[in-house]
Amino acid sequence: MxxxxxxxxxxxxxxxxxxxxxxxxxxxxxxxxxxxxxxxxxxxxxxxxxxxxxxxxxxxxxxxxxxxxxxxxxxxxxxxLGFEKPKYAFIIGAGNLGSALAKYDNFANYGLNVLALFDNSSLKVGAKINNKQVYHISELPNLAQKLSVEIAIMTVPREFAQTTADFLVKSNIKYIWNFTPTVLFVPNNIQVWNENLMGNFLQFTYQK
Amino acid sequence: MxxxxxxxxxxxxxxxxxxxxxxxxxxxxxxxxxxxxxxxxxxxxxxxxxxxxxxxxxxxxxxxxxxxxxxxxxxxxxxxLGFEKPKYAFIIGAGNLGSALAKYDNFANYGLNVLALFDNSSLKVGAKINNKQVYHISELPNLAQKLSVEIAIMTVPREFAQTTADFLVKSNIKYIWNFTPTVLFVPNNIQVWNENLMGNFLQFTYQK
Missing domain, CATH: 1.10.10.10 (Winged helix-like DNA-binding domain superfamily/Winged helix DNA-binding domain)
Structure with a gap:
């Protein structure tokens, strides 16, 4: 660019x-x-x-x-818009939404490459979703550094959202795309985008 | 309200x-x-x-x-914002994203109730996802009328997006929450909300 x-x-x-x-x-x-x-x-x-x-x-x-x-x-x-400039991201939370996003190949058309998923459940760790490995969350700091990943797509359950965000910040993640229905408290140098699905929805059905 | x-x-x-x-x-x-x-x-x-x-x-x-x-x-x-006024919706497309949205119980907190899913694949029709039945898409017009559903959450593959939208309009759906990466051509009395995930994402990583 x-x-x-x-x-x-x-x-x-x-x-x-x-x-x-x-x-x-x-x-x-x-x-x-x-x-x-x-x-x-x-x-x-x-x-x-x-x-x-x-x-x-x-x-x-x-x-x-x-x-x-x-x-x-x-x-x-x-x-x-810099689609040609590849961006690398991790998905945090390999549940329904995390898996769906991992399978959403359209991201790559915009230069967004999901490299791996992270979860804390032994039932999920080790699995592959759309050829992307699910790692234990404890491996994130090392892998983020090794692969120079600064973007996290967060799909964990609401109750783990803030502690997960704290952990991501400590792991040098700089951008959090937040799909949880939670507003995160993060330092000023961290960018958070709240994917406020219900806010979007209500905007268009509010008058219904 | x-x-x-x-x-x-x-x-x-x-x-x-x-x-x-x-x-x-x-x-x-x-x-x-x-x-x-x-x-x-x-x-x-x-x-x-x-x-x-x-x-x-x-x-x-x-x-x-x-x-x-x-x-x-x-x-x-x-x-x-009318969360107490229940709104009823169908999910069109029981793939990864459709299934994830069907399992997303947070919608109900905002008065949005997903009643059923629709697909055209015989592998999916008949299944239940989070206690919601997957019906064949041909059953949609009848069920929409019977259950007074006017909202469709569309998660079909890109190539079926426009034909699906045409079918929804004919079936008296009035609101389409469009999760496909497609801009739909619909009559003026139909409300479409384009859930432009990549647009949202690029807004916050553009400067990266």
Whole structure:
């Protein structure tokens, strides 16, 4: 990733760009070569001008009479958002959700590579989920250091969330993607993203 | 839910209120009776004044010298956001993610009840996941009508996403919680929430 691409985009722009990326992936799978900003806007029920503005933030996007070249625009988004820069993560908790996320191969399309899972249950340790080994949680500090992993995807039960987070911080994990329904207390240098599933859900069914 | 509670909150407020709810649930589980707005603000790394402003939007929140009564504030949020009003949903796709969501009992705490799963694979139809029956997808229109279900949680593979969405719309589903990495084309009267996991993830690791 070169310096030019390092300019900061707002969270909303990043979110929309990944949705455009989903749409482009579909178009390409369906062998459609061109896409226009009104087509993207219609699918997302947003304004055409918003789409054009977002795309104008990317570098060197070519546009022709019939629209953007889907393949080029997709690659441009990938480059801009750093999908090509691999990121390595561990999943903490090899339960239902942890296993589902380990099997979710779509992550790799965005440069996110899950290297292993960790659990404290002897029933799970030693198993393989989607070719990823489940290790005992006590092995995490060593493996995180050895493999330079700084991202943890946390799917442990609620009651273990905070103690697990404390342990991750001590193990030099810097980013916690928190799927537990808990708000974690962590030092200021640690980034936590609360995957607030119910918050998302309520936003769209609140008026129901 | 009475009329007073039907005033519209912004998405951001709803999202924060559900995070406050997570924190309050933790406090109550740990037998802590009171919580102050600076305590909530510190956990979420947001401004104290923001927390107070959000809470002031709720009806009749009692505050004493040492802060809010955790139990009362939690119930107030539940009432305001309509957690007490049960919502019924089907999960479409009984694969890894669908199964994980079917086993995620936390949904019920927010009034979301998953009644059944649907799949088109004979290997899955007939099974039970967390006491929820997996039906063949062809049974969905009848069951949706019989059980008055308008919410579908969609976890099918990408390539079946649009045809499944078309089928759901024909079956009178009104809300689609879309976990597939696809942007769906649906009529304007259908609400779609794209659970854009990678968009969320990239927002917090983008600078990495």
């Amino acid at each position: 070169n310096k030019q691409n390092k300019k900061k985009f707002s969270d909303k722009v990043i979110n929309r760009l990944t949705l455009y990326h989903c749409i482009l992936t579909d178009y390409i799978l369906r062998n459609i070569e061109f896409i226009s900003s009104p087509q993207i806007a219609a699918l997302l029920k947003i304004d055409d001008s918003q789409v054009r503005k977002d795309i104008s933030l990317l570098n060197n996007v070519g546009k022709c009479r019939v629209g953007y070249i889907a393949k080029d625009l997709k690659e441009n988004i990938e480059k801009t | 009475n009329k007073q509670n039907k005033k519209k909150f912004s998405d951001k407020v709803i999202n924060r209120l559900t995070l406050y709810h997570c924190i309050l649930t933790d406090y109550i589980l740990r037998n802590i009776e009171f919580i102050s707005s600076p305590q909530i603000a510190a956990l979420l790394k947001i401004d104290d004044s923001q927390v107070r402003k959000d809470i002031s939007l709720l009806n009749n929140v009692g505050k004493c010298r040492v802060g809010y009564i955790a139990k009362d504030l939690k119930e107030n949020i539940e009432k305001t």
